[in-house]
Amino acid sequence: MTSAANDVEFRSVSKRYGEVRAVSDVDLAVPKGAFVALLGPSGCGKTTCLRMIGGFEQPSEGTVLVDDRPMNGVPPYRRPVNMVFQHYALFPHLDVEANVSYGLRQMRPRIDRREVARRTGEALELVRLGGYSARKIHELSGGQQQRVALARAIINRPSVLLLDEPLAALDRKLRTAMQIELQSLQRELGITFVLVTHDQEEALSMSDFVCVMNAGRVVQMAPPQEVYDRPGTLFVADFVGKTNRLSGVVEAGGRTLRLADGRALPVSSQAPGAVTAVLRPEAIAIAHGEGDGLAGTVTHRIFLGNAVEYAVAADGIGEMLVTADRSAAQTLADPGDRVTLRFAPESLLVFPT
Amino acid sequence: MTAAFVAPAALWLAVFLVLPFIAMLVFAFGRRAPEGGYLPAFTFEQFLNLPARATAFGNTLLLAPVGALLCLLVAYPVAYYLALRADPRHRLVLISLIVVPFWTSLLVRTYAWMYILGSRGLPSLLEAVGLPDIRMLNTPGAVLVGILYGYLPLMIMPIYVSLEKLDRRLLEASADLGARPVATFFGVTLPLSMPGVMTGTALVTILLLGEYLIPQLLGGGKVFFIGNALVDLFLQSRNWPFGSAIAVTLVLVVVVVLTVAMRIAWRFAGTRRVDLV
Numbered sequence: 258m259t260s261a262a263n264d265v266e267f268r269s270v271s272k273r274y275g276e277v278r279a280v281s282d283v284d285l286a287v288p289k290g291a292f293v294a295l296l297g298p299s300g301c302g303k304t305t306c307l308r309m310i311g312g313f314e315q316p317s318e319g320t321v322l323v324d325d326r327p328m329n330g331v332p333p334y335r336r337p338v339n340m341v342f343q344h345y346a347l348f349p350h351l352d353v354e355a356n357v358s359y360g361l362r363q364m365r366p367r368i369d370r371r372e373v374a375r376r377t378g379e380a381l382e383l384v385r386l387g388g389y390s391a392r393k394i395h396e397l398s399g400g401q402q403q404r405v406a407l408a409r410a411i412i413n414r415p416s417v418l419l420l421d422e423p424l425a426a427l428d429r430k431l432r433t434a435m436q437i438e439l440q441s442l443q444r445e446l447g448i449t450f451v452l453v454t455h456d457q458e459e460a461l462s463m464s465d466f467v468c469v470m471n472a473g474r475v476v477q478m479a480p481p482q483e484v485y486d487r488p489g490t491l492f493v494a495d496f497v498g499k500t501n502r503l504s505g506v507v508e509a510g511g512r513t514l515r516l517a518d519g520r521a522l523p524v525s526s527q528a529p530g531a532v533t534a535v536l537r538p539e540a541i542a543i544a545h546g547e548g549d550g551l552a553g554t555v556t557h558r559i560f561l562g563n564a565v566e567y568a569v570a571a572d573g574i575g576e577m578l579v580t581a582d583r584s585a586a587q588t589l590a591d592p593g594d595r596v597t598l599r600f601a602p603e604s605l606l607v608f609p610t
Numbered sequence: 611m612t613a614a615f616v617a618p619a620a621l622w623l624a625v626f627l628v629l630p631f632i633a634m635l636v637f638a639f640g641r642r643a644p645e646g647g648y649l650p651a652f653t654f655e656q657f658l659n660l661p662a663r664a665t666a667f668g669n670t671l672l673l674a675p676v677g678a679l680l681c682l683l684v685a686y687p688v689a690y691y692l693a694l695r696a697d698p699r700h701r702l703v704l705i706s707l708i709v710v711p712f713w714t715s716l717l718v719r720t721y722a723w724m725y726i727l728g729s730r731g732l733p734s735l736l737e738a739v740g741l742p743d744i745r746m747l748n749t750p751g752a753v754l755v756g757i758l759y760g761y762l763p764l765m766i767m768p769i770y771v772s773l774e775k776l777d778r779r780l781l782e783a784s785a786d787l788g789a790r791p792v793a794t795f796f797g798v799t800l801p802l803s804m805p806g807v808m809t810g811t812a813l814v815t816i817l818l819l820g821e822y823l824i825p826q827l828l829g830g831g832k833v834f835f836i837g838n839a840l841v842d843l844f845l846q847s848r849n850w851p852f853g854s855a856i857a858v859t860l861v862l863v864v865v866v867v868l869t870v871a872m873r874i875a876w877r878f879a880g881t882r883r884v885d886l887v
Contacts, residue, residue, distance in 0.1 A: 340786045348783070
């Protein structure tokens, strides 16, 4: 990747607060026009990274580039980026229109009053808040405040839009709707979006690239499907999606995984040695009665509508989580039923330990 | 239940505010007894005498807002520093430095100023380094210095509280949207600290309208205020009816002036109005 194609670039960036390293030696390239999600548990350094792009924090080491320009020491008000803050940070003393037009009114030389009004109206239309301009912020619902924050952040046409957990405060239904809206807004505007979230579903559903972070480092950056299907590390596998873990040893030849109780499972070719194998719940097929595969007893059944989740006590292995499609499971297994679990060798994700 | 909570405050106000005010009203329409004190009557002659104290009224109505404005100009940067710039670990110490002097009587502290501004204080120091001998004590300037010193904490505290509550992310949002520090101050910080500014200004102005100690000690009785006139009339010449008439008039003037000032201030704040806590 050449640097000219990147809107945001981190070159061995570290951030220390006293003794604590919040971000360690991060290299990161966000391609122009991409929607990138920084995903990780709280305290992984994702918000610090976002704040370094915004200019609210300065890196202790390394360089952050925006539009190929190094941003060291450049204050937030001189950066071509805008941010949608967590909890929105709308100005409580200004109405909707004054909030949205705030960025335009900071421009020097001054923008003509009518031009400000026109562009403010456009931005409000874009987030479907036309007619709300005279409202006070505290009169708006959470979803509407979110839209005001969005309109306010895009009005200056930034190169990069930063979003800090923008959907965290919304209820589930609204969140799904906003995910779709954010995605279409991003396509419409062609602005690079960098989103911070701890919600893997949010990261997977909206972004072109997911950048998984842990303990101040980037663990994997790849398209969502790849992160889910081919997690780079055990941490990624665990953090993104649900997992069943199996510990064992890959025998010489790399075709057999020997579990602790002596049972052998076929795997696609692996380097021999001690490993942890990870199995997605939906990669497991569940069948009534005993047969060829892992035998076990259903302990819990969770009905999800479109799918059914089972907890199965697999003989000699322990509890395993299985997600079955409704269509695949014509008759549901009940707790106490004996079942057989089967899966393809390729679906075992194997990580050396 | 509510009545039980309100009763002590209501009783307090009735006994120490409403009753004395009624007594004052009654006195104000009465006559001075030959040996001083009060003779029952109903006459407007006390009010007709008011022009005799016009200078005191003028000085007071000038001093109170000017003193409050001076306090505001000095207090705001201090409160701003305390709330937004100072290291939180030092904040308690810094606030103590402002509050602790208040544990000493204002009288004692104003006496200290008499010595500082007196001929053997600052002026002699300035003379020693070759500057001309300037008279400091017993001037309007000395009164202003005393007022600034005495009332500053009353202005700092409410402004500090409103700045302390200010959501720092709003300042970041402002900077993010391209506002330089000065623009952020006038666009976000100042409007959101207006409740503190208004509270402090009202507090200091009202207290200054009754101030008599500082003008007495530092103004040398030359800069005469209503507070001094009242002390004089009640304690020296024992002209209670005239004193009451002045006091009643002052209360009325204050009520009118403050109401108008608040109206104007809120109109100025306009759409940027913040709900007072």
